[in-house]
Amino acid sequence: MAEGRFKNPFQAVFTGVKDFAARKENVRPLNESDRLDGKTVMVTGANSGVGLAIAVEVARRGGELIMACRSGHPEAGERVKALSGSDKVRMEKLDLTDRASIHALADRLRAEGVKLDVCICNAGVAQAKPRKTPQGLEEMFMVNFLSKFVLLSRLLKDGTLPKAVLAGKGLPAGADRPRIVFTSADSHRNADPSDFDSLGVYQDYGVNGGISRYSYYKLVLNTFSSELSRRLNPDGEVDVGVHAACPGPVNTNIAREAPAFLKVFLNTWFRLFFQSPEQAAPPLVYLAAAEEMEGETNQYFHMMVHRRMDEKCYSPEAGQRLWERAEALAAQHGLWA
Numbered sequence: 305m306a307e308g309r310f311k312n313p314f315q316a317v318f319t320g321v322k323d324f325a326a327r328k329e330n331v332r333p334l335n336e337s338d339r340l341d342g343k344t345v346m347v348t349g350a351n352s353g354v355g356l357a358i359a360v361e362v363a364r365r366g367g368e369l370i371m372a373c374r375s376g377h378p379e380a381g382e383r384v385k386a387l388s389g390s391d392k393v394r395m396e397k398l399d400l401t402d403r404a405s406i407h408a409l410a411d412r413l414r415a416e417g418v419k420l421d422v423c424i425c426n427a428g429v430a431q432a433k434p435r436k437t438p439q440g441l442e443e444m445f446m447v448n449f450l451s452k453f454v455l456l457s458r459l460l461k462d463g464t465l466p467k468a469v470l471a472g473k474g475l476p477a478g479a480d481r482p483r484i485v486f487t488s489a490d491s492h493r494n495a496d497p498s499d500f501d502s503l504g505v506y507q508d509y510g511v512n513g514g515i516s517r518y519s520y521y522k523l524v525l526n527t528f529s530s531e532l533s534r535r536l537n538p539d540g541e542v543d544v545g546v547h548a549a550c551p552g553p554v555n556t557n558i559a560r561e562a563p564a565f566l567k568v569f570l571n572t573w574f575r576l577f578f579q580s581p582e583q584a585a586p587p588l589v590y591l592a593a594a595e596e597m598e599g600e601t602n603q604y605f606h607m608m609v610h611r612r613m614d615e616k617c618y619s620p621e622a623g624q625r626l627w628e629r630a631e632a633l634a635a636q637h638g639l640w641a
């Protein structure tokens with residue numbers, strides 16, 4: 305299998321802190337005029353960490369919030385309501401390791417006629433050992449990439465994420481284009497080029513293999529983001545904005561599966577040197593809400609630094625092959641059912 309940038313968790317943590325200290329912000333800070341009034345925004349993994357902080361900001365800025373979560377029902381929703389002062393918050397069940405759960409959510413949204421203005425695919429895991437999903441795929445691969453492919457395919461196919469221009473209807477006067485935003489990681493940089501033949505093949509791994517795969521799957525995610533942007537906006541006219549952002553190093557639950565000895569180190573570093581989720585959420589909220597992003601697509605932020613992803617992610621050939629591989633894996637494992 306192709307390898308990610310980091311060979312062990314120490315390297316990942318030190319690089320995150322170094323990049324954070326060296327960042328040169330080139331994006332204006334979020335301000336009170338970045339609003340989401342009247343917009344329906346779904347955030348996955350919104351019960352914890354970065355996703356919870358994004359959810360609070362979305363609700364505080366007037367968005368109708370759908371928190372698509374595996375756990376935290378109903379307390380995370382109540383917490384977001386209390387912190388944001390908004391009651392336009394609802395929770396939906398979503399387990400991204402389970403085909404049935406993904407389709408059940410898509411079915412519910414379609415049946416209700418929900419139209420998403422923004423979908424923030426934030427949920428992610430860093431695993432120290434592999435586990436099989438009910439459909440026989442590796443869990444981290446599924447959560448960090450393939451489930452997003454399946455869920456977004458359904459939302460787009462159902463019109464839950466509307467594609468007005470592509471449907472030949474044009475945008476209604478004054479309407480903004482929908483946006484899809486991925487929570488990625490700058491650790492995608494310098495990963496090996498994608499190896500499409502072994503992608504998604506279940507293999508054993510330990511802590512170091514887990515961190516390597518985590519960063520490699522973010523390369524895969526960014527390649528998908530870029531390909532999705534091309535496919536949704538084939539003629540250069542932007543119909544749906546598709547973006548990705550790395551929040552930088554954040555003190556969250558992401559290392560919950562690390563072995564005990566490593567957790568002591570990680571928790572100390574996270575507490576001392578990493579940002580809070582509230583400090584880390586702005587690039588994701590900006591991509592979802594900022595007026596400057598209207599009509600834009602395929603943009604990438606590393607914290608509040610607007611920059612390019614690893615150049616490999618923009619390759620149309622890599623995007624095409626990734627798409628074909630994802631479709632084949634989804635079909636092989638019965639994920640469309």
Ligand SMILES: NC(=O)c1ccc[n+]([C@@H]2O[C@H](COP(=O)([O-])OP(=O)(O)OC[C@H]3O[C@@H](n4cnc5c(N)ncnc54)[C@H](OP(=O)(O)O)[C@@H]3O)[C@@H](O)[C@H]2O)c1
Nearest residue numbers: 349352353354374375399400401427428553554556557558
């Ligand atoms: N922390 C960092 O330093 C950092 C840096 C760069 C990028 N990121 C990215 O930020 C995103 C959020 O991570 P975090 O740091 O905020 O960690 P976190 O607190 O552990 O949050 C992860 C979220 O993903 C959800 N999730 C995991 N597996 C799921 C599944 N099978 N189905 C549905 N939801 C699932 C979790 O739900 P449960 O609570 O139910 O497990 C949780 O809500 C991830 O994409 C991560 O890669 C984090």
